[in-house]
Each structure stands twice: as C-alpha cells, then as structure tokens.
Amino acid sequence: MEANMSNDKPKVAFYWCASCGGCEEAVVDLAEDILKVTEAVDIVFWPVALDFKRKDVEAMEDGSIAVSFINGAVRLSEQEEMVKLLRKKSGLVVAFGSCSHLGGIPGLGNFWNKKAIFDYAYLNSPSTDNPEKIVPLEKYNLDGKELELPSFYDTVYALDQVIDVDYYLPGCAPPKDLILNAVNAILEGKLPPKGTVLSPNKSLCEDCERNDSKPDKLTIKEIKRPSEVEIDPEECFLAQGIICMGPATRTGCGERCITANMPCRGCFGSTDQVNDQGAKFLSALASIIETDDEKEIEKLMETVVDPAGTFYRFSLPASILRRKRMEGVK
Secondary structure (H helix, E strand, C coil): CCCCCCCCCCEEEEEECECCCHHHHHHHCCCCHHHHHHHHCEEEECCCCCCCCHHHHHCCCCCCEEEEEEECEEEEHHHHHHHHHHHHHEEEEEEECHHHHHCCHHHHHHHCCHHHHHHHHHHHCCCCCCCCCCCCCCEEEECCEEEECCCEEEEEECHHHCCCCCEEECCCCCCHHHHHHHHHHHHHCCCCCCCCECCCCCEHHHCCCCHHHCCCCCCECCCECHHHCCCCCCCCCHHHCECCCHHHCECCCCCHHHHCCCCCCCCCCCCCCCCCHHHHHHHHHHHHECCCCHHHHHHHHCCCCCHHHHHCCCCCCCCCCCCCCCCCCC
C-alpha cells in the first residue's frame, strides 16, 4: 500500500507499541470515514499499514508532523527510541488508547519483572518444552556477525512517563466517534487545553442506562462473577453483586460493554477529579458492603479473584502503585 506524500496537507503518523493491535483495528474500522481522513491529511508513517521505514521519519524536519497517534505502552528499548523520535518530529502527540494512556493490559506485567516473566514464559509454563533452557538474548554472534534484539524492560510505562504527551484518547479501543472528533478538532484548530483527555469528564454511571435501577441505598452481601450467575440485563451490576468499574471510570465509550450485558472493566480510566482509579473503586466498593464486621469484610473480599488485577486492569503503570517493588528492578 503506497502513501500519499502531498505537501499541502497536515502530516499524520500512527505508531504501535506494546498493545494487542486493537487500536490499529479501530482506525481501520472507521470504514468509509477513513477516506475522509486520508483526503484531509497525509499519513507519513503507519508501519502496520504503509511501507514506511524508520529512516523516513529520521529524515523529516523536526516538528513537521502535525500529530502522531501513538498506541500501546512502552516496554522495549525500540519502542522508547521510536516514541522519542516521533515526539521530536511532531507538533502534537496523542496517547491513543488505554495502553498508551494508562499502561493498559501490558502494564499488569509490572507485578513481576523481566526475569520472572522470561522464566515462566520460556522455562516453567505448563506448555513449555525447552530442555535446553534457551531464552531470548539481546545480542548474539552468528558467523562473525552480531544480531541484536530490543531490550525488554523490567517496567512497563504509560506513554507520558517516557515523552511529553499533548492529548489522551482513551479506550480499549477508542470508539469511532471519539477518534473522528479528535481528528476534526486537530484539523480545525479547536483543541482543548494541553493534557486534556478527549472524552466527557464524568463517570460512566452518569450515562449508564441502568442507573435508574440502582437503589437509593446500594448494599451488597456477596460478590459474584459474571460467569457464575445469570445477569439481569436491566439491573445495575453492582446491585447484583457484580463488580462494575463504572463509578470509577470516565464515560465516552458508548457503554459498549454494558450494552452487551457485561460490567465496565475500566478501560477509559478515571475522571480528572480522581488520582487513582483502583483506589477510587476500592473505596466505592467498601462503602456498599452490608457489614461493619472486619472478618465478614475480609471473607467477602477474598471472593474477589485477583483484586489488584481487577481494580488496576488498565491503569497500574499510571497509578500510585506503579509496579510491585522488587529487588533489582530499574
């Protein structure tokens, strides 16, 4: 696929770091609307779809790219190098999607370090057959030539922990309307203040169609997993004892999970009024437990499978926890 290199349009770049690729699909899923975007801009770097090389970006003038949309967390040295290069070449940088915005699912790797991850993936997992105990090396000599792979970092970083970020487009993946709104705002020069998350600054519960079903005094006696119960498609998830991150999560997603009768997982992150999404939800959950007995509360919380991974599913690197403390972690 060849790129349009006209000089009279704003130049736009897309780059993919540590993520699943869903954000790239979100751009493709603009369908016919992507034609409107490509008519208005020149895509000068999009490795997943267009044949551009790193040297093409290096040859560009500093600041010549109007905006770079960067998705994915940063966990490899190559990713750090590329985002720093794009920052230098770009007027604006948008953290595109949950992994770039908050660290995302890859950020859950911060509960371990490189050695623990490699030991499990290449040596100790139930499906691993590796009697020679071979693990990836960053450098290897073959026939007198040195081969090099990117460094795998102990810690996963949200994008703004590595470079300066101008705007945040949340979601796993960002919905079509928010993407188009962001592109149009950039093209029209109608952007909000730097640092703005480009979605409404209110909680998901305020827009949830099940909000009216929530009792005036919400209390729960047990916590249930969605796979264990038949979920009422009209009743508030929390009222059913099902963990829903809506109270601690920003709206703007179009309630896609709720519409599919699944609770909010928290991919949009928190509103501007909240410093730590996981702590905010933990506080909300504690406030609705129908007991003051410490032993009963402890027993109830033990029914939450992987609480840290649930409450910080998308936001661990950007949280006050950041990562689990470990000896030797950089």
